[in-house]
Amino acid sequence: MLPKILDENILPMISQARITQELGTVKEHLPIWMVDRLAKKRNISEDESSEMVVTILEVFSKMWILSLKYQLTHVLGFFVTYVFNQYRNRFRKSEIPESGELYLQLWNYEVPANEEDPYEEKLGLLKEKLETLPALTALVLSLQFDLPMKQNTRQYLLWKLRENHLDTDCFFREWEERRNEQREMIQRLTVMITRYTRKLYECTDANRRSWYGKQKKIWMLRRSRALDRSFFSEREIAKALGITRKAVRNLLSQGKHELRKVGKDLLHSA
Template sequence: MLPKILDEKILPMISQARITNDLKHVKEQLPIWMVDRLSKKRNITEDESSEMVVTILEVFSKMWILSLKYQLTHVLGFFVTYVFNQYRNRFRKSEIPESGELYLQLWNYEAPANEEDPIEDSINSLCMNLEKLPSFTALVLSLQFDLPMKQNLKQLLLWKLKENQMDPNLFFEECEGRRSEHRQMINRLSSMITRYTRKLYETTDPNRRIWYGKQKKIWMLRRSRALGRSFFSEREIAKWLGITRKAVRNHLSQGKHELRKVGKDLLHYA
């Protein structure tokens, strides 16, 4: 039977090892502590416990380097997650598919990972195709969906604002306020997706996994809808640019049509 090591003892040991870079003592104690935490959640045999200690020792160097990304307040959670990951890889590979580093990143509370990010992956290629559109059409699309603008579009926007006696500072303050609110909302929704992704990895109960999966899909749908909301409405764009709402709709229709032809649909907006 493995000896018991208290949490109060292991954390100062980790802290000291980080300072001195002397891993001898922590390498002896940490794997035992990790497997003890594993045994409290999983009904594992003594042979499996011993095998898991050996497994952790085999990957200790890699694990330690990964752990340095985490603050001391979160690092124990990282080590627990790591041992669960190793256990599943070794004994339950057929039950739960793992995704390596992504699984560990799900417990990075500073920047948790998400598999789904429907807008970030396509934003660069989308902007490249915007350059092929007429400038005014590209500007209208950029305003409705808050797409990054090249210098020529920024200059066109400033010219239209001044032409219509609109205060550019007021416009950009409005943009920043909306972006801040939107980021906060997306972060909240993303955190819920991450939460249920973690729960899916943690549980092996089929009914709970089904329920967690449904909850994750609900939050993914909510985030998808949030990403699909217009940044500026047709009415607001018409006001800023000094054109009619019908003209705004025409530019949006033309722009979306051209983007679809090259396979760069504006996600689910159109």
């Protein structure tokens, strides 16, 4: 019988191995923990458990490299899904249900499904495009969507705030608070998406899979709406910059049009 390893013990091992790049301890304990998680969901024999530990050890190097793409808050989910897929691959014939339908694993290890920001790779492209826009247009976009702001745009914002007799420290403190709230919200929504993604991969019952799929879509929609939420309203931007709300709307319209020429998802890249 394999030894028991608690969840609260395995995560520090993973964290330490990432820092030191010494994999001896985590390689010894992680496969056992993974197979134990598998055994809690599947009625597998001790021989199958031992086989799965060996299987994980055989692919450990590749698995570990893939796991580095995941944040620590999500990496245990990756390892659980990985061992389930390895089990299905190894014992696929015995996993075919009475209906004869075989559920293929859909997890794309190369593109993690639970990344906090799915548009991060477009950030460089977004910065380049913002730099080509007029300063005021880029500033209005940055304020409404919390987009990256180059130094001269930030200096322009400081000048406008002082010109309108607004407290700059208070303004940026409020901005940071809103940013933190946004990150926490996105994190919570992403956790729920990951939860139902894992359930989809672990479940073979058609009705349950349908329900899990609907729940995942609901949480994905909520995250999309959260990403679309404005950081500063048109009224707040107009007050900060000393311009009319109509001018703000016109600048936003022009800026969005230019960004969509590059890619419709760029406004999510903050």
